[in-house]
Amino acid sequence: MDDEARTATRHCYRVLEPIHSIIYFAPEAEQAYLEAGLDKGGRLAYFASRAAALGPVGAGVVAATFYNFNPELVAKHIPRAWTLASPADLVSARVEAAGTALRRLLGEQLVASDALAELAELTRQAAQATEPDGRPLFAAHAGLDWPTDPLLVLWHATTLLREYRGDGHIASLVSHGLAGLPALVTHTATGKGFLPEVARKLRGWSQQEWDNAETRLREEGIIDHDGSLTDRGVAIRERIEEETDAASSAPWSRLGADKTSRVRELAKEFSRAVVAAGAYPSGLFAGQR
Template identity: 50%
Template sequence: MTNARELWRILEPLHGMIYFVPEGQQRYAALGLDRTAGYFASRAAALGPVSAEVVIATFYNFNPTLVHGAIPAAWEKTTPEALLAARLDAADTALRRGLGDLVTQTGELGALARRAAEKACETPQGRPLFAAHAALPWPEEPLLALWWAQTLLREYRGDGHLAALLLEGLSGIEALVVHSGSGEVTAEALRRTRGWSTEEWSAAVDGLRVRRLVDGEGVLTEAGLELRARVEGRTDEMAEGPYTVLDQTERERYVELARPLSRAIVAAGLLPFKK
C-alpha cells in the first residue's frame, strides 16, 4: 500500500515553496521583517507571540542564537494574525503563478488531503506546532484549502520526527550532521541555513564520531545508517495515522493527482532545488 512517506513527499512542494518564494519575503518585509525573522515568525505565528525558547524547541535544529536574533523582536513589529494572513496571501499568489491552469484541478485532491488532515486533528497530543495550526480556521478557497491540508500533514509529521530524534538522543545540530552524513544534502547547506558555525558543526561531528555514528569525514557508519533508518521508520509509522482514512485506490488517486501539481511547482522555479 502507498505509505505515509510517499503521500507526504508527492505533495510537499506545494507547501515547501512558501519558504522560498519572493511572494512570502515581500509580504513579510512589508510587515517590517527581514528574511530570517519572516521565516521564524510566519511559521510560528500559529502559536501566538511566543518566546524564542518556544521556537527553538518546536523548530529543533536551528542555532538558538539565530532564533534569538529574530524572536521576540518580530512581535514588536507585527502580529501573529497579520503574519498568518500574509502567509496565506503569499501562498495563494505563488501557487497560482506556479500552477497556472492546473489551479482548476485541485478540488478532488484537496478533498482527499483534507480528509487525512482532519483525521490528524483527532490526535494533536504531543505535537505542539501541528496543534497550533490545527486550531486555526480552514481557508475557504479550494487551492488554499489544499495548501492548508498539506501544511497540517507536514507539521504533524514534523512533530513526530522530533520525537523520533529525541528517542535516539540526537540534538538539533546532531540531527543535521546525521542527515548530511547520509549524502542526501551537503553539510555546508545545512550548517549555513540553520545558523551553526563551523566550530559548532565540527564539535557535533566529533561527538557523533565518539558514538561511532559517523566516520572522520562525517559520513554515516553502519551504526549511523541503522540509527537513521530507525528515525525515519518511526517518523513514517507515527505519520501513518491520518492517511488511514484513505484506502489503496484513494491513495493511488492521491499520488496521480498530486504528481503534475508538484512537477509544475518545481518546473516554475518555486523551489531552489529540483529533487
Template identity: 50%
Template sequence: MTTPLPERAGRRCHNVLNPLHSTHYFSPDLERELAAVGIEDSRAAYFAVRAAAMGAVGPGTVTATFYNFRHELVAEHLPEVWRTAAPEDVLAARARAVDATLRRLLGEDVIASKEVAEAAELALRATEACRRTARPLYAAHADLPVPDAAHLALWHAATLLREHRGDGHLAVLLDAELDPVEALVSHTATGKGMAPRWALATRGWSREDWEAAAGRLRERGLLDAEGELTEAGVALRQDIEARTDRLDRAPYEHLGAAGVERLTELAKGLLMTAFAAGAFPEGMVGKG
C-alpha cells in the same frame, strides 16, 4: 474491510505534499507580503510565518518546536518580530503569499482544475485522523480555518500533515539521542538532507559546531572519517524514518490505500510543475 497500506505509502505521500507546502518559503511573494507588514529580514520572516499560528510566542517555544535552529539565532528575532507585525497580520500575509506563489508556479488553469480540487478533498480527509496531543505545531495550525479556495485548502492540509509528521519526528530524534546539529549532520549524510552550506546559513550554527557534531557521531560509530554514514549510521537513520512513519500512520490509514495512492499521484504531478517553474533554489539538498 480496508486495504492495508503498502509499506512506506504514507512517507511517499508526505514526500510530495511537504515540498508543495514549502514552496512559499523560497518565494519572492512571501518576501513582498512580509515586507508590506514591516518584516524584511529573511530569518525573522521564517520564524514568524511558521510560528504565527501559535501566537506571539517567545524564542524558547520556537527553539523547542523547530528543533534544529540555534537558540541564540531565534532569540535575535523573537519576540521582537511581534512588535513589528502581530501574528494575525503575519498569517494574513502568508496566505496572500501562498496564493500568489501557487498561482505563479502552477498556473491559473491548474489552480482551477478538478485535480487540485480532488487533491484538496483527499488531503483534508487524511487530516481528519490527525491528533493534537503532544504535537504543538500541528495543533496550532489545526486551529486555523480551512480556506475556501481549493488550492489554498490543499496547501492548508499539506501544512497540517507536514507539521503532524514533524512533531512526531522530533520525538523520535530525542529518543535516538541526536541533538539538533547531530540530526542535521546525519540527515545530510544520507544525501537527502539540507546541504551543509544551506544548513549553516539558515540554522545559525557555525562550521565548528558542525564539525563538533560530526565528531560526536564518529565517536558513536555512526559516521566514518570521510563523513559518510557507517552501517550503524544508516541503520539508525532508517529506524528514525520507520518510527516516524509509525507515529504518522493514522492520517494515511484513515484515507486508505487507494486514497493515498491517488493523493500521491496528484501531488507529485503538481510538485513536478512547481519544480519546473523554479520553485526551489539549486543545490539546496545534498552533501555539497
C-alpha cells in the same frame, strides 16, 4: 506497520511536500511579510511566519519546535518579530502569499482544474483524520480556520500534514538521543537533504559547533572520519525514518488505500509543476549536484 503502509505514508509526504514548501522560497511571501510589518525577510520572516500560529511565543518555544536551528540565531529574531507584526497578521499574510505564489507557479488552468479540487478535498480529509496529542506545531496550525478557496485548502492541508509528520519526526529524534545539531549533521550525512555547508549556514551553526558535533558523533560510532554514516549511523537513521513513517501514518490509514493512492497520483502532477516552474533554487540539495 507493514511495508505497503510505510511506502504509502512516505510517498504521500514526498509528493505533497513541494506544494507546501514553496512558501519558504516564493518572493510573494517576503513581500507579504514586509507589508505586514516585518522590517526584513530572510530568517526573521521564516521564524515569525512559521511560528505565528503558535501566538507571540518566546525564542525557546520556536527553537524547540523547529528543532535543528541554533537557538542563538532564533533569539536574534524572536520575540522581536512580535513587536513589528502581530502573529494574526503574519498568519494571514502567509496564506495569502501561498495562494499568490501557487497561482503563478501552477497557472490558471491547473488551479481551476477538477484535479486540484479533488486533491484539495482528499488532503483535507487526511489532515482532519488526525489527533494533536504531543504535536505542538501541528496543533497550532490545526487551530487556524480552514480557507474556502480549493487552492488554499490544498496548501493548508499540506501544511498540516507536513507539521504533523515533523512533530512525529522530532519525537523519534529525541528518543534516539539526537539533539538538533547532531540530528542535522546525521541527516546531511545521508546525502538526502541539504548539502552540509548549506545546512550549517541556513541553520545558524558555526563551523566550530559543526565540527564539535561531528567529533561527538565519531566518538559514538555514528559517523566515520570522512563524515559518512557508519553502519550504526545508517541503522539509527533508518530506524528514525521508520518510526517517523509509523507516527505519520494515521491520516493515510484512515483515508483508506484507494483515496491515498489517488492523492499520490494527483499530487505528483502538481508537485512536478511547481518544481518545473522554478519554485526552488538550485544548489541547495545533495541530489542537485
